[in-house]
Amino acid sequence: MPQEEDIRTNYSRMILLFPGRHQLLTNFQFQYIADLLSKGEPTKDIDGNIVQTSGVIDALVFAVTSANHSNTRRNPLPFYLRALAIQEFADRFHIPAYIYGIDDVGNLGSFASYTIKRIRHESEGMFDLTPANTLVLCSTPVLEMYKTLGFTILPAELTDRTTWKHSTRLPWDIVETIAGDDRWETNLEVHQYMHSSSFDVWKKYKLASKVQLLFKDRMISEDGDITGTRDYNTYVRQMDTIAELKYTETASYIRPGRIGDIGCAVGSWIKLACRDERLRESDFYGIEVARHLFDICQQRKHNGEFKNPFVFFSQRNAVTGLVFDKESMNTIHTSSLTHEIESYGSRQDLLAFIKNRFEELTHGGVWINRDVVGPENKYTRVLMHLAKNDGIHSDVDKTFSTREELAHHLNGLSTYGRFLRFAKDFRKHEGYTLEYRMRELEGKELVELSLSDACEFMSRKDYTDNWESEMHETFTFWSIEEWKGELEKAGFIVRPESQAYTNAWIVDNRLVGKAELFEEESGALKRLPYPVTNMIVIAEKQ
Known part of the structure; x- marks a missing residue:
């Protein structure tokens, strides 16, 4: 087995680069790599040329793309769980394996070049991958970017590059199968294609239920957002600008204890609540579905912007289910959120959202909902x-x-x-x-x-x-009296302080x-x- 210094300095042999999102690994992939490393017949590259791989591959490098994304339909698993499955998968080969996370950078035409540079940086120069020392294992259109750079491409499942026909089911096909089957653990198709390393991780961490929930969600895009037409630079500035107003309007109604802010945007409301002396012993939980905003919340926490250290952020969708344990929350706050559920989802989604908040509150707990509203005589x-x-x-x-x-x-x-x-x-x-x-x-x-x-x-x-x-x-779908009626149907008591008002600034x-x-x-x-x-x-x- 080669030492790290050998890999760094000696390129008489080859590195096998395996890029992909790697939400799960398949039996085909395992057997394909095993065959490459065996003493059997040489393989063919994407152009039909003979490539000698037996005995010449020194290391296997997994480039896990979209490593900074999780909890979305396109990337349901966080990087660390993907890495766990990859490591167990790779341990069965007789060469060392290395795993590097590659962040998503949008639709970048030079993404292959970016990946190569990231690996060189993350490996402290141990892997300077070039067409002379690296074979790329890829069966999706991403291979074209590596091909342009001059790399030799090993096609794996791909049988026809013009029609993108494959000889077997791809990993994402199995993800979609699991997403549609509550009894996935006994599904014969899953067992036929899914490698045991991924199966064990999915089962141990109960990933199937999360994926099934994400795939059932009609509101959220595959990348974890409600709308793809929002300018977040403008949106973030607006959230910070009105944060003081939002907190002033809601502060007196907050019950200390476990406090949740659903649709927390960039965490501005929580940041102000952390400064409130009444809430110094409270724990704060920010829930944000939009990946871009969630990332900002995490960065703000790392920057030390929250006075209370007990602040926790999660990227979850509160429409399709509970985001807190039942009867666990003293206060739930939402602002400018419920109209988006009605707008981008449906009336049933909004009613489910109301029911879920009732389930999450402890007895005596309150849901503070600040939003736009319609007039009583709206059809006049x-x-x-x-x-x-x-x-x-x-x-x-x-x-x-x-x-x-x-x-x-x-x-x-x-x-x-x-x-x-x-x-x-x-x-x-x-x-x-x-x-x-x-x-x-x-x-x-x-x-x-x-x-x-x-x-x-x-x-x-x-x-x-x-x-x-x-x-x-839509802002005017319900008047405040209609809101009160629906909340009471769900079991809430609507406090007399509740009110609709005309914004004088507007x-x-x-x-x-x-x-x-x-x-x-x-x-x-x-x-x-x-x-x-x-x-x-x-x-x-x-």
């Missing part, structure tokens, strides 16, 4: 007067290839022009049609529409940076002089007050 027809002198109202339907170009165009539209664009875009992908008509009364050009649609526009008209994302969302900075509401009374216009925009609901489990 109203008349809306919109400013036309604050921009243009031509080319409102113009399309753009980038978010930035669209935002620039929207910022140049008048309030009236922006409404015309809103009416076209609002929840069109969900099949919604915003019905309105133009009217003239008392010398004013007015838009007649439902109060609900008017509220949707007024609340969203200035969100130009994330316009495409915002157009999927009125003063976004609505006055831009949009006004009227009703018609005896042929004349009667000015209406600006409707409610937000709510805070305190739901107690008794």
Whole structure:
């Protein structure tokens, strides 16, 4: 067996590089590598050339890609569990094996080159992989990047490079089989293809139930996010800017003990709660499904930004199940989350979310829910007067290839022009049609529409940076009285402090002089007050 210094300095032999996400390993992969290392016949590369591998491979290097991702459909397993299975798998060969995690860097055309450089860096120079000293084992389109760099590719399962036909099932096929079978441990197909090293890890750490939950989730993308059209730089700035307001509104309702913030974004609310002397003995649990935001939470914790050391973050989806143990939490906080469940999921998802929070609270515990809300009389027809002198109202339907170009165009539209664009875009992908008509009364050009649609526009008209994302969302689906009714059905007592209110800042900075509401009374216009925009609901489990 070669020593590390031999591998570092002597390239008379070869390294076998095996890149992949490696969520599980297969019996085929094991036998293929075993055959490469045996004294049998030479193998063929991707071009049909004979490659001598017997007795010339010194080490096996696993490059585990997307190592910084976990708890998503595309990458359900964390790196350390993948590495455990790989190590047990590789220990059965007679050559040393090395495992290196390669972080996801997006859709990078030079990802193969990046992987090679990462391995050199992580191995402290022990592995400087080149086409002269390395064979690459790969059967997916990723091989083209290594081929471009001049590496010899061993095809493994791949039989036809033009159609990407394979001779056997790939590892991800088995992941999908497990995801759809609650009795996966006795599934003959799983046993036929899945190597025992992966089977043991999946069984020991109960990974199948997690994967099954992830695959059942309709809201979250395969990379663990609700929407792919959100600009997180803008979003993070917004979260930090309003954190003080959110905490001030909710602080007096917090019960000390185990405190959870679901949809914690970048951890701003928890950061402020950690400074509250009343909560110095409390433990804090932040739950965030979006990978990008979860990573920021972890980095903030590493930076020491939380005064209380008992702060824990998890990347989980609270819609599809419990994220805390039953009857374990004294306080659960959510902010600007429940409307996203209704928007990107379904009404049943929202009702399940409410039920799950009730299950998680201890008796006397509270769920503090701060979010947008609809008016009580949302189906009433109203008349809306919109400013036309604050921009243009031509080319409102113009399309753009980038978010930035669209935002620039929207910022140049008048309030009236922006409404015309809103009416076209609002929840069109969900099949919604915003019905309105133009009217003239008392010398004013007015838009007649439902109060609900008017509220949707007024609340969203200035969100130009994330316009495409915002157009999927609905704010007015329930009034606060409807919220109270659904919470009481789930078993909650709604505290009298719960209220809907009109955000004065929004009125003063976004609505006055831009949009006004009227009703018609005896042929004349009667000015209406600006409707409610937000709510805070305190739901107690008794």
